[in-house]
Amino acid sequence: MQVAGLRVQYLEAGAGAGTPLLVLHRSTGNPGWLPFHEELSGGGRTVVPDLPGYGQSERPDWAREPRDLAILLHRALDHIGLDRVSVVGLGFGGWVAAEMAVLQQQRFERLVLVGAPGIRPDEGEILDQMMMAFEVYVRACFADQSAFDAEFGEQPDAATRELWDFSREMTARLTWKPYMWDWRLPYLLPEVRTPALLVWGGEDGVVPRSVGRQYRDALPEARLEVVEGAGHMVEVERPPELAALVRAFVA
Template identity: 25%
Template sequence: MATQDNHQLEIYDAMVHISRGGSGQTLLLLHGAGGSANLKELASKLAEDFDVLLPDHPGFGLSDQSKRLSSVSDLAFYYLDFIQELGLKDIHLVGFSLGGWIAAEIAIRSTTNVKSIALVSSAGIHVKGVPKGDPFLWSPEELVRNLYVNQDIINDILSQEPTSEELEFMVKNRVAAARYAWHPRFYNPDLEKWLHRIDVPTLIIWGDQDKIFPVEYASAFKNLIPHAQTQILKDCGHVPHMDQPEAFYHSLKSFLSETNS
Protein backbone atom coordinates (compact mmCIF):
# COMPACT_ATOMS: atom_id res chain seq x y z
CA MET A 1 0.00 0.00 0.00
CA ALA A 2 1.22 3.47 -0.86
CA THR A 3 1.00 6.23 1.71
CA GLN A 4 -1.35 9.18 1.39
CA ASP A 5 -0.25 12.66 2.37
CA ASN A 6 -2.55 15.39 3.59
CA HIS A 7 -2.82 18.65 1.67
CA GLN A 8 -4.87 21.79 2.04
CA LEU A 9 -6.12 24.01 -0.69
CA GLU A 10 -7.74 27.40 -0.28
CA ILE A 11 -10.48 27.82 -2.80
CA TYR A 12 -13.04 30.65 -2.79
CA ASP A 13 -13.83 31.32 0.87
CA ALA A 14 -12.97 27.85 2.13
CA MET A 15 -10.03 25.66 3.08
CA VAL A 16 -10.46 22.15 1.70
CA HIS A 17 -8.65 18.97 2.63
CA ILE A 18 -7.19 16.49 0.17
CA SER A 19 -5.36 13.28 0.85
CA ARG A 20 -3.04 12.41 -2.01
CA GLY A 21 -0.56 9.62 -2.72
CA GLY A 22 1.03 7.39 -5.35
CA SER A 23 2.18 8.16 -8.84
CA GLY A 24 1.00 7.51 -12.37
CA GLN A 25 -2.12 8.73 -14.08
CA THR A 26 -4.41 10.87 -11.98
CA LEU A 27 -7.35 9.27 -10.25
CA LEU A 28 -9.82 11.53 -8.47
CA LEU A 29 -11.99 9.69 -5.94
CA LEU A 30 -15.23 11.50 -5.10
CA HIS A 31 -16.77 10.28 -1.87
CA GLY A 32 -20.43 9.77 -1.00
CA ALA A 33 -22.71 11.41 1.57
CA GLY A 34 -21.06 9.49 4.41
CA GLY A 35 -17.68 11.14 3.81
CA SER A 36 -14.23 9.98 2.75
CA ALA A 37 -13.37 7.67 5.67
CA ASN A 38 -14.48 4.40 4.08
CA LEU A 39 -12.44 5.13 0.93
CA LYS A 40 -9.04 5.48 2.63
CA GLU A 41 -8.11 1.84 2.20
CA LEU A 42 -9.16 1.74 -1.43
CA ALA A 43 -7.25 4.97 -2.06
CA SER A 44 -4.04 3.47 -0.65
CA LYS A 45 -4.42 0.36 -2.75
CA LEU A 46 -5.07 2.31 -5.96
CA ALA A 47 -2.08 4.53 -5.16
CA GLU A 48 0.18 1.60 -6.06
CA ASP A 49 -0.65 2.36 -9.71
CA PHE A 50 -2.09 5.87 -9.76
CA ASP A 51 -1.65 9.36 -8.40
CA VAL A 52 -4.76 9.18 -6.20
CA LEU A 53 -6.54 12.26 -4.85
CA LEU A 54 -9.24 11.84 -2.24
CA PRO A 55 -10.62 15.27 -1.30
CA ASP A 56 -13.25 15.99 1.34
CA HIS A 57 -15.99 17.88 -0.51
CA PRO A 58 -16.59 21.41 0.84
CA GLY A 59 -18.59 21.07 4.06
CA PHE A 60 -17.57 17.43 4.63
CA GLY A 61 -14.93 15.92 6.91
CA LEU A 62 -11.97 18.25 7.32
CA SER A 63 -13.09 20.73 4.65
CA ASP A 64 -14.83 24.03 5.39
CA GLN A 65 -18.23 24.79 3.97
CA SER A 66 -17.96 27.42 1.26
CA LYS A 67 -20.95 29.76 1.42
CA ARG A 68 -20.88 29.98 -2.36
CA LEU A 69 -21.73 26.32 -2.83
CA SER A 70 -25.26 25.12 -2.21
CA SER A 71 -25.99 22.55 -4.92
CA VAL A 72 -24.29 19.68 -6.73
CA SER A 73 -24.21 21.85 -9.87
CA ASP A 74 -22.13 24.30 -7.82
CA LEU A 75 -19.87 21.44 -6.72
CA ALA A 76 -19.27 20.49 -10.37
CA PHE A 77 -18.00 23.97 -11.19
CA TYR A 78 -16.02 23.96 -7.96
CA TYR A 79 -14.25 20.73 -9.03
CA LEU A 80 -13.55 22.14 -12.50
CA ASP A 81 -11.80 25.05 -10.75
CA PHE A 82 -10.10 22.59 -8.40
CA ILE A 83 -8.79 20.57 -11.37
CA GLN A 84 -7.50 23.73 -13.02
CA GLU A 85 -5.95 25.04 -9.81
CA LEU A 86 -3.99 21.80 -9.30
CA GLY A 87 -3.21 21.48 -13.02
CA LEU A 88 -4.65 17.96 -13.22
CA LYS A 89 -4.83 16.30 -16.67
CA ASP A 90 -6.20 13.05 -18.06
CA ILE A 91 -8.12 12.32 -14.89
CA HIS A 92 -9.97 9.13 -14.11
CA LEU A 93 -13.00 10.25 -12.12
CA VAL A 94 -14.40 7.64 -9.75
CA GLY A 95 -17.52 8.79 -7.94
CA PHE A 96 -19.42 6.99 -5.21
CA SER A 97 -23.14 7.71 -4.67
CA LEU A 98 -23.27 11.50 -4.09
CA GLY A 99 -19.73 11.59 -5.55
CA GLY A 100 -20.98 9.78 -8.66
CA TRP A 101 -23.53 12.51 -9.10
CA ILE A 102 -20.75 15.11 -8.82
CA ALA A 103 -18.64 13.18 -11.37
CA ALA A 104 -21.55 13.11 -13.84
CA GLU A 105 -22.21 16.84 -13.37
CA ILE A 106 -18.52 17.58 -14.00
CA ALA A 107 -18.45 15.42 -17.13
CA ILE A 108 -21.56 16.97 -18.76
CA ARG A 109 -19.89 20.38 -18.38
CA SER A 110 -16.42 19.48 -19.60
CA THR A 111 -14.35 16.39 -20.23
CA THR A 112 -11.32 18.39 -21.39
CA ASN A 113 -9.21 17.03 -18.54
CA VAL A 114 -11.21 13.85 -17.95
CA LYS A 115 -10.01 10.53 -19.35
CA SER A 116 -12.74 8.24 -17.97
CA ILE A 117 -15.48 8.16 -15.42
CA ALA A 118 -16.75 5.44 -13.12
CA LEU A 119 -20.13 5.86 -11.45
CA VAL A 120 -20.54 3.67 -8.39
CA SER A 121 -24.10 3.37 -6.97
CA SER A 122 -24.49 6.88 -8.24
CA ALA A 123 -27.01 9.50 -7.20
CA GLY A 124 -28.07 12.24 -9.61
CA ILE A 125 -31.07 10.95 -11.51
CA HIS A 126 -34.58 9.86 -10.54
CA VAL A 127 -36.36 6.82 -11.92
CA LYS A 128 -40.12 7.28 -11.65
CA GLY A 129 -41.95 4.42 -9.97
CA VAL A 130 -38.82 2.93 -8.36
CA PRO A 131 -38.93 3.83 -4.66
CA LYS A 132 -35.59 4.95 -3.20
CA GLY A 133 -34.41 4.50 0.36
CA ASP A 134 -34.28 7.62 2.51
CA PRO A 135 -31.08 7.74 4.58
CA PHE A 136 -32.23 11.04 6.11
CA LEU A 137 -35.12 9.26 7.79
CA TRP A 138 -33.23 6.15 8.93
CA SER A 139 -31.83 5.90 12.44
CA PRO A 140 -28.05 5.39 12.64
CA GLU A 141 -28.61 1.65 13.11
CA GLU A 142 -31.12 1.36 10.25
CA LEU A 143 -28.66 3.20 8.04
CA VAL A 144 -25.93 0.61 8.68
CA ARG A 145 -28.34 -2.29 8.18
CA ASN A 146 -29.61 -0.81 4.92
CA LEU A 147 -26.23 0.19 3.49
CA TYR A 148 -24.52 -3.20 3.65
CA VAL A 149 -25.38 -6.75 2.75
CA ASN A 150 -22.36 -8.38 4.40
CA GLN A 151 -23.50 -9.22 7.94
CA ASP A 152 -19.92 -9.14 9.30
CA ILE A 153 -19.55 -5.51 8.28
CA ILE A 154 -22.91 -4.65 9.85
CA ASN A 155 -22.00 -6.39 13.13
CA ASP A 156 -18.56 -4.85 13.13
CA ILE A 157 -19.83 -1.28 12.70
CA LEU A 158 -22.69 -1.68 15.17
CA SER A 159 -20.41 -3.13 17.85
CA GLN A 160 -18.11 -0.10 17.79
CA GLU A 161 -18.71 3.11 19.71
CA PRO A 162 -17.86 6.03 17.43
CA THR A 163 -15.20 8.35 18.85
CA SER A 164 -16.03 11.99 19.52
CA GLU A 165 -14.22 12.99 16.33
CA GLU A 166 -16.08 10.38 14.27
CA LEU A 167 -19.40 11.62 15.67
CA GLU A 168 -18.47 15.16 14.76
CA PHE A 169 -17.71 14.12 11.17
CA MET A 170 -20.92 12.08 10.98
CA VAL A 171 -22.98 15.11 12.00
CA LYS A 172 -21.04 17.48 9.76
CA ASN A 173 -21.33 15.14 6.75
CA ARG A 174 -25.04 14.74 7.31
CA VAL A 175 -25.59 18.50 7.32
CA ALA A 176 -23.45 18.96 4.19
CA ALA A 177 -25.31 16.12 2.42
CA ALA A 178 -28.63 17.78 3.28
CA ARG A 179 -27.37 21.11 2.00
CA TYR A 180 -26.57 19.64 -1.42
CA ALA A 181 -29.09 16.83 -1.77
CA TRP A 182 -32.14 17.26 0.48
CA HIS A 183 -34.50 18.34 -2.27
CA PRO A 184 -35.04 17.05 -4.86
CA ARG A 185 -33.80 14.09 -2.82
CA PHE A 186 -30.39 13.07 -4.22
CA TYR A 187 -30.98 14.11 -7.81
CA ASN A 188 -31.01 17.00 -10.26
CA PRO A 189 -34.01 16.91 -12.63
CA ASP A 190 -31.88 18.55 -15.34
CA LEU A 191 -28.96 16.10 -15.23
CA GLU A 192 -30.56 13.38 -17.37
CA LYS A 193 -31.10 15.87 -20.20
CA TRP A 194 -27.33 16.26 -20.63
CA LEU A 195 -25.77 12.88 -19.82
CA HIS A 196 -25.43 12.24 -23.57
CA ARG A 197 -22.63 14.83 -23.52
CA ILE A 198 -20.33 12.42 -21.68
CA ASP A 199 -17.85 11.47 -24.40
CA VAL A 200 -15.24 9.49 -22.44
CA PRO A 201 -15.21 5.79 -21.48
CA THR A 202 -17.73 5.26 -18.69
CA LEU A 203 -18.25 2.44 -16.21
CA ILE A 204 -21.40 1.96 -14.14
CA ILE A 205 -20.95 -0.28 -11.07
CA TRP A 206 -23.91 -1.29 -8.92
CA GLY A 207 -24.81 -3.72 -6.16
CA ASP A 208 -27.75 -5.98 -6.98
CA GLN A 209 -29.18 -5.30 -3.50
CA ASP A 210 -28.71 -1.55 -3.24
CA LYS A 211 -31.42 -0.29 -0.85
CA ILE A 212 -30.89 3.40 -1.55
CA PHE A 213 -30.83 3.47 -5.36
CA PRO A 214 -32.19 0.09 -6.46
CA VAL A 215 -30.39 -1.66 -9.30
CA GLU A 216 -32.93 -0.30 -11.84
CA TYR A 217 -30.96 2.92 -11.49
CA ALA A 218 -27.96 1.25 -13.14
CA SER A 219 -30.07 0.46 -16.24
CA ALA A 220 -31.43 3.99 -16.26
CA PHE A 221 -27.89 5.42 -16.28
CA LYS A 222 -26.93 2.95 -19.01
CA ASN A 223 -29.89 4.14 -21.15
CA LEU A 224 -28.77 7.72 -20.74
CA ILE A 225 -25.07 6.99 -21.41
CA PRO A 226 -25.34 4.30 -24.12
CA HIS A 227 -21.60 3.73 -24.55
CA ALA A 228 -21.15 2.93 -20.85
CA GLN A 229 -20.16 -0.51 -19.59
CA THR A 230 -22.22 -1.89 -16.71
CA GLN A 231 -21.10 -4.18 -13.90
CA ILE A 232 -23.73 -5.49 -11.50
CA LEU A 233 -22.15 -7.09 -8.44
CA LYS A 234 -23.91 -9.97 -6.70
CA ASP A 235 -24.79 -10.00 -2.99
CA CYS A 236 -23.83 -6.39 -2.82
CA GLY A 237 -25.49 -3.31 -1.33
CA HIS A 238 -24.96 0.42 -1.77
CA VAL A 239 -21.25 0.32 -0.90
CA PRO A 240 -19.61 -2.17 -3.31
CA HIS A 241 -16.04 -1.46 -2.21
CA MET A 242 -17.02 -2.63 1.29
CA ASP A 243 -19.55 -5.39 0.54
CA GLN A 244 -17.62 -6.97 -2.38
CA PRO A 245 -14.15 -5.41 -2.22
CA GLU A 246 -12.43 -7.90 -4.50
CA ALA A 247 -15.06 -8.06 -7.24
CA PHE A 248 -15.31 -4.28 -7.07
CA TYR A 249 -11.56 -3.73 -7.28
CA HIS A 250 -11.27 -6.17 -10.16
CA SER A 251 -14.04 -4.44 -12.17
CA LEU A 252 -12.61 -0.99 -11.60
CA LYS A 253 -9.01 -2.03 -12.34
CA SER A 254 -9.86 -3.81 -15.60
CA PHE A 255 -11.88 -0.80 -16.75
CA LEU A 256 -9.02 1.56 -15.91
CA SER A 257 -6.45 -0.62 -17.70
CA GLU A 258 -8.67 -0.79 -20.79
CA THR A 259 -9.01 2.98 -20.93
CA ASN A 260 -5.24 3.26 -20.46
CA SER A 261 -4.36 0.95 -23.31
Protein backbone atom coordinates in the same frame (compact mmCIF):
# COMPACT_ATOMS: atom_id res chain seq x y z
CA MET B 1 -5.38 24.37 -1.21
CA GLN B 2 -7.84 27.26 -1.55
CA VAL B 3 -10.73 27.33 -4.00
CA ALA B 4 -13.17 30.27 -4.08
CA GLY B 5 -11.77 31.30 -0.73
CA LEU B 6 -12.36 27.89 0.81
CA ARG B 7 -9.88 25.32 2.02
CA VAL B 8 -10.11 22.02 0.16
CA GLN B 9 -8.35 19.09 1.76
CA TYR B 10 -7.29 15.93 -0.01
CA LEU B 11 -5.39 12.72 0.55
CA GLU B 12 -3.23 11.11 -2.08
CA ALA B 13 -0.88 8.21 -2.61
CA GLY B 14 0.65 6.21 -5.44
CA ALA B 15 2.66 7.22 -8.45
CA GLY B 16 3.15 6.21 -12.03
CA ALA B 17 2.97 7.39 -15.60
CA GLY B 18 -0.71 6.50 -15.99
CA THR B 19 -3.63 8.87 -15.72
CA PRO B 20 -4.25 9.77 -12.08
CA LEU B 21 -7.41 8.63 -10.41
CA LEU B 22 -9.80 10.94 -8.57
CA VAL B 23 -12.05 9.29 -5.97
CA LEU B 24 -15.14 11.15 -4.73
CA HIS B 25 -16.63 10.00 -1.44
CA ARG B 26 -20.18 9.34 -0.35
CA SER B 27 -22.72 11.57 1.36
CA THR B 28 -21.70 10.02 4.67
CA GLY B 29 -18.20 11.52 4.32
CA ASN B 30 -14.80 9.96 3.91
CA PRO B 31 -13.54 8.29 7.09
CA GLY B 32 -9.95 8.32 5.80
CA TRP B 33 -7.61 6.30 3.62
CA LEU B 34 -9.57 3.11 3.01
CA PRO B 35 -8.36 -0.31 1.86
CA PHE B 36 -10.15 0.48 -1.41
CA HIS B 37 -7.97 3.60 -1.88
CA GLU B 38 -4.91 1.55 -1.06
CA GLU B 39 -5.82 -1.01 -3.71
CA LEU B 40 -6.29 1.72 -6.30
CA SER B 41 -3.09 3.58 -5.45
CA GLY B 42 -1.14 0.40 -6.14
CA GLY B 43 -1.93 1.10 -9.77
CA GLY B 44 -1.02 4.80 -9.86
CA ARG B 45 -1.56 8.22 -8.37
CA THR B 46 -4.85 8.33 -6.48
CA VAL B 47 -6.31 11.59 -5.16
CA VAL B 48 -9.12 11.56 -2.59
CA PRO B 49 -10.50 14.99 -1.72
CA ASP B 50 -12.99 15.78 0.98
CA LEU B 51 -15.87 17.25 -1.00
CA PRO B 52 -16.39 20.95 -0.19
CA GLY B 53 -18.46 21.13 2.96
CA TYR B 54 -17.51 17.63 4.10
CA GLY B 55 -14.75 16.45 6.43
CA GLN B 56 -11.80 18.84 6.41
CA SER B 57 -12.93 20.88 3.42
CA GLU B 58 -14.63 24.15 4.32
CA ARG B 59 -18.33 24.58 3.73
CA PRO B 60 -19.46 26.75 0.85
CA ASP B 61 -22.43 28.31 2.62
CA TRP B 62 -23.86 29.38 -0.68
CA ALA B 63 -23.84 25.95 -2.30
CA ARG B 64 -27.32 24.63 -3.05
CA GLU B 65 -26.82 21.66 -5.33
CA PRO B 66 -24.21 19.03 -6.20
CA ARG B 67 -23.36 20.96 -9.36
CA ASP B 68 -21.87 23.68 -7.13
CA LEU B 69 -19.47 21.09 -5.71
CA ALA B 70 -18.67 19.89 -9.22
CA ILE B 71 -17.61 23.41 -10.21
CA LEU B 72 -15.46 23.79 -7.11
CA LEU B 73 -13.80 20.42 -7.68
CA HIS B 74 -12.92 21.31 -11.26
CA ARG B 75 -11.20 24.44 -9.97
CA ALA B 76 -9.49 22.37 -7.26
CA LEU B 77 -8.09 20.05 -9.94
CA ASP B 78 -6.87 23.12 -11.86
CA HIS B 79 -4.97 24.17 -8.74
CA ILE B 80 -3.38 20.76 -8.27
CA GLY B 81 -2.54 20.65 -11.96
CA LEU B 82 -4.53 17.53 -12.67
CA ASP B 83 -5.56 18.31 -16.21
CA ARG B 84 -6.57 14.81 -17.07
CA VAL B 85 -7.90 12.18 -14.68
CA SER B 86 -10.22 9.27 -14.44
CA VAL B 87 -12.85 9.62 -11.78
CA VAL B 88 -14.48 7.13 -9.45
CA GLY B 89 -17.59 8.46 -7.75
CA LEU B 90 -19.05 6.49 -4.85
CA GLY B 91 -22.76 6.95 -4.21
CA PHE B 92 -23.46 10.68 -3.91
CA GLY B 93 -19.86 11.26 -5.08
CA GLY B 94 -20.92 9.50 -8.27
CA TRP B 95 -23.62 12.08 -8.82
CA VAL B 96 -21.04 14.84 -8.32
CA ALA B 97 -18.75 13.05 -10.80
CA ALA B 98 -21.58 12.93 -13.34
CA GLU B 99 -22.15 16.66 -12.89
CA MET B 100 -18.40 17.26 -13.37
CA ALA B 101 -18.52 15.27 -16.60
CA VAL B 102 -21.49 17.28 -17.84
CA LEU B 103 -19.58 20.50 -17.15
CA GLN B 104 -16.14 19.58 -18.50
CA GLN B 105 -15.90 16.10 -19.95
CA GLN B 106 -12.55 16.78 -21.64
CA ARG B 107 -10.90 16.40 -18.26
CA PHE B 108 -11.98 12.79 -17.87
CA GLU B 109 -10.43 9.77 -19.52
CA ARG B 110 -12.82 7.37 -17.79
CA LEU B 111 -15.89 7.77 -15.61
CA VAL B 112 -16.84 5.20 -12.94
CA LEU B 113 -20.06 5.65 -11.01
CA VAL B 114 -20.75 3.27 -8.13
CA GLY B 115 -24.38 3.13 -7.00
CA ALA B 116 -24.78 6.79 -7.97
CA PRO B 117 -28.03 8.68 -7.39
CA GLY B 118 -28.80 11.86 -9.35
CA ILE B 119 -31.60 10.58 -11.59
CA ARG B 120 -35.18 10.01 -10.47
CA PRO B 121 -35.62 6.22 -10.46
CA ASP B 122 -37.98 4.71 -13.03
CA GLU B 123 -38.63 1.98 -10.52
CA GLY B 124 -38.45 2.13 -6.76
CA GLU B 125 -37.28 4.97 -4.56
CA ILE B 126 -33.92 6.16 -3.28
CA LEU B 127 -33.64 5.30 0.40
CA ASP B 128 -33.96 8.55 2.36
CA GLN B 129 -31.27 8.91 5.00
CA MET B 130 -33.03 12.00 6.40
CA MET B 131 -35.82 9.77 7.67
CA MET B 132 -33.66 7.38 9.68
CA ALA B 133 -31.02 7.22 12.36
CA PHE B 134 -27.40 7.20 11.13
CA GLU B 135 -26.71 3.56 12.00
CA VAL B 136 -29.94 2.38 10.47
CA TYR B 137 -29.07 4.16 7.23
CA VAL B 138 -25.45 3.09 7.02
CA ARG B 139 -26.38 -0.48 7.92
CA ALA B 140 -28.88 -0.37 5.06
CA CYS B 141 -25.89 0.38 2.81
CA PHE B 142 -24.52 -3.10 3.55
CA ALA B 143 -25.74 -6.47 2.32
CA ASP B 144 -23.48 -8.17 4.82
CA GLN B 145 -23.92 -6.75 8.32
CA SER B 146 -20.69 -8.31 9.52
CA ALA B 147 -18.92 -6.04 7.02
CA PHE B 148 -20.54 -3.07 8.73
CA ASP B 149 -19.41 -4.35 12.12
CA ALA B 150 -15.89 -4.89 10.83
CA GLU B 151 -15.71 -1.37 9.43
CA PHE B 152 -17.52 0.67 12.08
CA GLY B 153 -17.86 -1.69 15.04
CA GLU B 154 -21.18 -2.90 16.32
CA GLN B 155 -21.64 0.47 17.99
CA PRO B 156 -19.91 3.17 15.93
CA ASP B 157 -17.70 5.47 17.97
CA ALA B 158 -18.30 9.17 18.60
CA ALA B 159 -15.93 10.28 15.83
CA THR B 160 -17.79 8.21 13.25
CA ARG B 161 -21.15 9.44 14.42
CA GLU B 162 -19.91 13.00 14.30
CA LEU B 163 -18.67 12.51 10.74
CA TRP B 164 -22.09 11.18 9.72
CA ASP B 165 -23.92 13.97 11.50
CA PHE B 166 -21.74 16.67 9.97
CA SER B 167 -21.91 15.13 6.51
CA ARG B 168 -25.65 14.75 6.65
CA GLU B 169 -26.07 18.44 7.31
CA MET B 170 -24.13 19.31 4.16
CA THR B 171 -26.08 16.74 2.19
CA ALA B 172 -29.33 18.29 3.44
CA ARG B 173 -28.11 21.66 2.14
CA LEU B 174 -27.46 20.22 -1.31
CA THR B 175 -30.22 17.74 -1.96
CA TRP B 176 -33.15 18.10 0.41
CA LYS B 177 -35.78 18.27 -2.28
CA PRO B 178 -35.83 16.67 -4.62
CA TYR B 179 -33.89 14.15 -2.59
CA MET B 180 -30.88 12.78 -4.42
CA TRP B 181 -31.91 13.54 -7.97
CA ASP B 182 -31.93 16.43 -10.39
CA TRP B 183 -34.48 16.96 -13.08
CA ARG B 184 -31.91 18.27 -15.56
CA LEU B 185 -29.18 15.65 -15.38
CA PRO B 186 -30.65 12.95 -17.65
CA TYR B 187 -31.12 15.53 -20.42
CA LEU B 188 -27.44 16.49 -20.28
CA LEU B 189 -25.82 13.07 -19.96
CA PRO B 190 -26.22 12.12 -23.66
CA GLU B 191 -23.63 14.79 -24.49
CA VAL B 192 -20.98 13.09 -22.32
CA ARG B 193 -18.77 10.98 -24.61
CA THR B 194 -16.44 9.79 -21.85
CA PRO B 195 -16.39 5.99 -21.58
CA ALA B 196 -18.29 5.14 -18.43
CA LEU B 197 -18.54 2.13 -16.15
CA LEU B 198 -21.52 1.85 -13.86
CA VAL B 199 -21.12 -0.47 -10.91
CA TRP B 200 -24.04 -1.52 -8.74
CA GLY B 201 -24.09 -3.85 -5.77
CA GLY B 202 -26.48 -6.69 -6.57
CA GLU B 203 -28.10 -6.09 -3.19
CA ASP B 204 -28.00 -2.28 -3.25
CA GLY B 205 -30.85 -1.24 -0.96
CA VAL B 206 -30.24 2.49 -1.29
CA VAL B 207 -30.19 3.45 -4.97
CA PRO B 208 -32.39 1.19 -7.12
CA ARG B 209 -30.63 -0.69 -9.91
CA SER B 210 -32.99 1.02 -12.33
CA VAL B 211 -30.94 4.18 -11.85
CA GLY B 212 -27.89 2.27 -13.08
CA ARG B 213 -29.80 1.29 -16.19
CA GLN B 214 -30.98 4.87 -16.67
CA TYR B 215 -27.38 6.12 -16.49
CA ARG B 216 -26.30 3.41 -18.90
CA ASP B 217 -29.04 4.32 -21.36
CA ALA B 218 -28.38 8.06 -21.11
CA LEU B 219 -24.60 7.89 -21.51
CA PRO B 220 -23.50 7.05 -25.08
CA GLU B 221 -20.54 4.90 -24.03
CA ALA B 222 -21.45 3.06 -20.88
CA ARG B 223 -21.82 -0.39 -19.48
CA LEU B 224 -23.28 -1.64 -16.21
CA GLU B 225 -21.53 -4.17 -13.98
CA VAL B 226 -23.28 -5.76 -11.04
CA VAL B 227 -21.27 -7.00 -8.08
CA GLU B 228 -23.43 -9.86 -6.94
CA GLY B 229 -24.07 -10.05 -3.22
CA ALA B 230 -22.75 -6.58 -2.44
CA GLY B 231 -24.85 -3.77 -0.97
CA HIS B 232 -24.66 -0.03 -1.68
CA MET B 233 -21.20 0.49 -0.16
CA VAL B 234 -19.41 -1.79 -2.60
CA GLU B 235 -16.02 -0.21 -1.85
CA VAL B 236 -16.26 -1.22 1.81
CA GLU B 237 -17.85 -4.62 1.35
CA ARG B 238 -15.72 -5.70 -1.64
CA PRO B 239 -12.65 -3.46 -1.88
CA PRO B 240 -10.42 -5.75 -3.98
CA GLU B 241 -13.23 -6.72 -6.33
CA LEU B 242 -14.30 -3.14 -6.98
CA ALA B 243 -10.70 -1.96 -7.27
CA ALA B 244 -10.00 -4.70 -9.82
CA LEU B 245 -13.02 -3.65 -11.88
CA VAL B 246 -11.92 -0.01 -11.78
CA ARG B 247 -8.29 -0.73 -12.59
CA ALA B 248 -9.21 -2.95 -15.51
CA PHE B 249 -11.53 -0.27 -16.86
CA VAL B 250 -9.19 2.70 -16.53
CA ALA B 251 -6.07 0.83 -17.64
